Amino acid sequence: MRAEVRAGGGACTRPTSEAASGEDRGAPVGKRLDYEQTKHIDTGEAIHSDAFSAGGYMWRLDCYTYGDGECDDDDYLSVFVELLTEFTSVNAIFEVFLMDKDGQPCLQDTHWSCFHLFNRDKNAGTGWSQFISRSDLEEYCLTEGHITLICAIIVIRDIPSPVLGSIPFPDSDIGKHLGALLDSTDGVDVSFTIDSETFHAHRVVLAARSPVFKAELLGSMAEATLSSITLQDITPATFRLMLQFMYTDALPELGDSPTETLQHLLAAADRYALDRLKHLCAQKLWDNVSVDRVATILACAEMYSCLELKNKCLDFFAAEKNFKKAVLTEGFVKLVQQFPSIIVELREKAGT
CATH class of the missing domain: 2.60.210.10 (Apoptosis, Tumor Necrosis Factor Receptor Associated Protein 2; Chain A)
Known part of the structure; x- marks a missing residue:
């Protein structure tokens, strides 16, 4: 409102x-x-x-x-x-x-x-x-x-009383402190190995942020007894960005290929049930949508159940001037191969 x-x-x-x-x-x-x-x-x-x-x-x-x-x-x-x-x-x-x-x-x-x-x-x-x-x-x-x-x-701010005054206090810096904790090795009690890289972390922080990590690290799963865990199907770069978000609650710098990085990060957010990160990635992807990228972004939205992002991409496609260009991209060919039913939804949006 x-x-x-x-x-x-x-x-x-x-x-x-x-x-x-x-x-x-x-x-x-x-x-x-x-x-x-x-x-x-x-x-x-x-x-x-x-x-x-x-x-x-x-x-x-x-x-x-x-x-x-x-x-x-x-x-x-x-x-x-x-x-x-x-x-x-x-x-x-x-x-x-x-x-x-x-x-x-x-x-x-x-x-x-x-x-x-x-x-x-x-x-x-x-x-x-x-x-x-x-x-x-x-x-x-x-x-x-x-x-x-x-x-x-x-x-x-509320103007303080000239008699009583007020006690100034700083802005919240918990993200800064937790980010510093991630950068150090103080108190770490679990590590993750991806390819040849190792990442150190704190079980309670990860469990507090992600229900998936909570089940894995504090529950009855085998990982709860391990001090070192090997991860598959995620790159070191993506895991590093995800950890930074989990400790600071802020979207990190995305490097030279932000669209591709955001897609990988959205996939990780979906895997570990990090809803806020997932929404931030979806919004960033939509902010960078174009006729060259819309098919790829739509495929990502469909793969990871980002309904709002999917609908926005379908609306973007439905505009005739966008559709004529977007269907000629390599991303559209891959989209149709991966999700054939998307053609039906596109026709419904376009009213054809």
Whole structure:
């Protein structure tokens, strides 16, 4: 659920540079959007930025190229800021603006700020259904088929009483500490051998994060009595990334082949029932979808039961201009060979 604030109305104003006490500023985050590639997207379908941190909370930017579908706004770009951190509420000032063709903040009506109480359970996001008309966007902000949105967030803390004051406390650093624990050999009590590489870990950490590891390492299975376990059907690189996620709860750097790496990591997440990692991989794969990759990503979604990612890929395929190109890729040939029934679903989506 989200609230809408019309550009130029309500609590939204032009941004100011004045700072207030009790606030945490996040570094501005840029979202470069391939505008031409989004023309297949339906009204109400969003393109999401990567999650980013500001003021100790996680956020993302949601862009609807053909409006968010809440009102008659399909001639407008809709932009919303969404709080991702669960079980919390926070007051924040945020501002969003577009860059023009010269790489400067656009002087059209594309630069707005707003104060809002974000509540993850009731009202996770807010923004503008009519942020900018597509005609103005294409005239002033479209550069080589791309547009760039900048978002900055200031979290407003409760201002302490001048008499009682408050005791400052740092942001959570459990991920940093557990990550350091993984990098050391302190307290390790199990190791995994994959090919010629060995990885050391802590049974209780793995068991707390994965029900599969819990059954293997703390249950009645044979692995529970072993100090060294040999793993098959997973590469050292993928296992390393999975371990980093399990200790830090953050998606690691993916290297030079992110799409291929994400597919392997999603397979590992499915194998060890790491649902959050599986969703993060699925979202990242969707963020990088293209006519060249969609068949491969769809096969991955079908193989590992990622229903939402599968449906998005089918919708992408259903667009005629995408279908004509995607069916000529090697990935499509492999998709049909591996999952012949997918042709029926594609025809149903395309209405043929």
